[in-house]
Amino acid sequence: MKLVAALLASSLLTAGHFTRLHFSQSDKPQPDSTIGIKIPPGYRDWPLITVAHEEGKLNDLRAILGNKAAIQAFRKGKRPFPDGTIIARLAWDYSSSPENNKAFGQQQSFVAGHPKNGLQFMVKDTKKYALTDGWGYVQFNEGKPASNLVHATCAPCHQAAKERDFVFSTYAP
Numbered sequence: 001m002k003l004v005a006a007l008l009a010s011s012l013l014t015a016g017h018f019t020r021l022h023f024s025q026s027d028k029p030q031p032d033s034t035i036g037i038k039i040p041p042g043y044r045d046w047p048l049i050t051v052a053h054e055e056g057k058l059n060d061l062r063a064i065l066g067n068k069a070a071i072q073a074f075r076k077g078k079r080p081f082p083d084g085t086i087i088a089r090l091a092w093d094y095s096s097s098p099e100n101n102k103a104f105g106q107q108q109s110f111v112a113g114h115p116k117n118g119l120q121f122m123v124k125d126t127k128k129y130a131l132t133d134g135w136g137y138v139q140f141n142e143g144k145p146a147s148n149l150v151h152a153t154c155a156p157c158h159q160a161a162k163e164r165d166f167v168f169s170t171y172a173p
């Protein structure tokens with residue numbers, strides 16, 4: 001019930017543009033980290049920053065890509081990242097490849113399967129996203145933005161990388 005009320009309140013507020021605050025499950029106001037973020041055209045062709053594999057419930061293979069501003073800052077180790085930086089996080093199912101295993105003669109090959117766990121972006125704009133440490137955060141699930149409840153988790157968890165301007169990944173040479 002509390003959740004329904006929170007969702008209702010949040011959609012009313014968003015519809016009215018009275019405020020940029022959303023309400024999470026805890027009923028605490030949450031800043032909107034997603035303002036104005038659409039899927040950037042051409043993001044799939046951006047340079048690769050690094051890759052990662054998450055186990056557990058996520059069980060995926062992921063790639064971190066960056067636009068020009070991002071890649072320059074990553075390569076030079078420049079922190080904080082300049083306004084205009086966009087970092088993309090793509091993820092796919094961590095799939096065993098029977099075909100590759102056959103070639104190797106043993107079970108060893110895992111590849112990127114179906115897209116999974118959403119398409120995420122971090123967009124640096126120190127003014128627009130001042131309430132979330134200068135970063136906009138958004139996740140798209142099959143092209144559509146995820147819920148406010150999902151978005152409320154982004155900035156708090158990225159606090160753990162505060163020393164590196166809230167970005168966990170480092171450039172893989």
Ligand code: HEC
Pocket residue numbers: 052054062064087088089120121122137138139146150151153154155157158161166167168169170
């Ligand atoms: C529970 C903690 C946690 C939450 C919640 C979380 N992230 Fe992250 N995020 C990480 C970690 C750790 C990494 C680096 C390793 C990886 O990619 O798995 C990361 C990586 C990223 C990256 C690549 C840049 C970087 O910091 O390395 C982007 C973009 C990103 N997350 C966006 C988001 C968005 C958008 C949300 C909310 C929808 C979100 N994250 C929620 C922990 C989190």
